[in-house]
Amino acid sequence: MTPTRAQTNALATTLRAGFEAAGAQAVEPPILQPADTLLDLYGEDIRARAYVTSDALRGEQMLRPDFTVPVVQMHMANGADPARYTYAGEVFRRQERDPNRANEYVQVGYEVFERDDPAASDAEVFALISGALGDLPVRATTGDIGLLMAVVDGLETSDLRKNALMRHIWRPRRFRALLDQFAGRTPVTAARKALLAGDGHSGAPLVGARRHHEIDARIAALRADADVAPIAARFVDLIEALLDISAPMPHALARLHDLSVDLPAIVPAVARVAARQQALEARGVDVSGLLFEASYGRSSMEYYDGFVFGFRALTRVDLPPLATGGRYDALTRRLGSGREIPAVGGVMRPGVMLELGARA
Numbered sequence: 001m002t003p004t005r006a007q008t009n010a011l012a013t014t015l016r017a018g019f020e021a022a023g024a025q026a027v028e029p030p031i032l033q034p035a036d037t038l039l040d041l042y043g044e045d046i047r048a049r050a051y052v053t054s055d056a057l058r059g060e061q062m063l064r065p066d067f068t069v070p071v072v073q074m075h076m077a078n079g080a081d082p083a084r085y086t087y088a089g090e091v092f093r094r095q096e097r098d099p100n101r102a103n104e105y106v107q108v109g110y111e112v113f114e115r116d117d118p119a120a121s122d123a124e125v126f127a128l129i130s131g132a133l134g135d136l137p138v139r140a141t142t143g144d145i146g147l148l149m150a151v152v153d154g155l156e157t158s159d160l161r162k163n164a165l166m167r168h169i170w171r172p173r174r175f176r177a178l179l180d181q182f183a184g185r186t187p188v189t190a191a192r193k194a195l196l197a198g199d200g201h202s203g204a205p206l207v208g209a210r211r212h213h214e215i216d217a218r219i220a221a222l223r224a225d226a227d228v229a230p231i232a233a234r235f236v237d238l239i240e241a242l243l244d245i246s247a248p249m250p251h252a253l254a255r256l257h258d259l260s261v262d263l264p265a266i267v268p269a270v271a272r273v274a275a276r277q278q279a280l281e282a283r284g285v286d287v288s289g290l291l292f293e294a295s296y297g298r299s300s301m302e303y304y305d306g307f308v309f310g311f312r313a314l315t316r317v318d319l320p321p322l323a324t325g326g327r328y329d330a331l332t333r334r335l336g337s338g339r340e341i342p343a344v345g346g347v348m349r350p351g352v353m354l355e356l357g358a359r360a
Contacts, residue, residue, distance in 0.1 A: 003354035011350035019086035030071035063092035082114035111345030123279035143296030154265025184230035252292035
């Protein structure tokens with residue numbers, strides 16, 4: 001049975017009150033948000049599904065597709081340090097491919113901005129949301145985007161290739177295609193060979209918005225990249241081994257420690273996972289059965305850069321996640337005009353909770 005709006009709003013109010021009792025300040029960012037900055041911060045999927053409009057006075061605007069980015073903007077403009085926030089309200093996303101997915105639904109969230117102990121903050125957010133889900137039949141999955149980011153940053157290759165891989169961390173297929181290409185595992189097409197051997201744009205007709213100088217710059221970059229040595233096969237194999245990790249957190253952590261012998265770039269990130277495990281245990285979370293997947297979160301919000309988590313229904317695979325969240329330190333740096341603060345948060349969907357509870 002689909003929950004009514006009144007039922008959903010009532011549960012949202014209860015959840016928000018629970019987060020307020022944990023020390024969060026209730027905030028309510030406007031439904032209509034400036035689009036110019038926000039569209040650059042959301043992932044490709046969310047950008048494509050944003051409701052965007054404009055007027056002569058305010059310029060391009062969008063209906064908020066989530067709360068985290070507006071809350072970060074608010075905090076970085078005038079927030080205290082440390083700070084905790086909670087909110088409840090509608091978010092909006094176009095659903096042009098799947099009419100069964102809601103284009104308007106209620107989110108309730110909890111966000112922590114604190115410098116002292118990021119692992120403790122991660123555990124705090126996870127444990128509070130887990131507790132708020134109560135006895136609902138759910139399974140939690142955790143991960144850490146920072147592991148793959150650290151691997152890419154430590155690769156023995158050009159900055160151009162590192163930047164390309166970093167941009168596509170959240171697009172697994174494109175990331176893998178680039179990795180194979182940079183490792184020399186993808187044959188060079190005849191068209192690319194001709195392009196690299198040619199003379200600039202060769203007077204080719206312009207198609208789209210690119211100008212000749214932009215085309216020439218792109219060709220020059222491709223030629224420079226062609227001279228870069230391939231990424232060593234052993235690094236590709238190690239990345240594959242990393243992304244294949246899917247196990248209860250203690251076993252996953254043991255495998256990460258083993259991989260760090262050959263991938264020293266991930267040592268700090270693995271230490272953060274270990275500290276988080278201890279912090280979760282201190283919060284009473286049973287980590288022995290808590291799933292850790294190294295590739296988890298790579299199709300979610302692109303502003304996550306560390307810990308990620310989600311809760312899905314055990315008995316209803318058709319339902320979207322009941323709750324998701326993660327760490328987004330870099331987002332505060334981008335919106336902080338030179339300032340930054342470690343930050344982590346999570347959101348819940350009371351409508352989905354009610355639907356699962358009605359059929360559990």
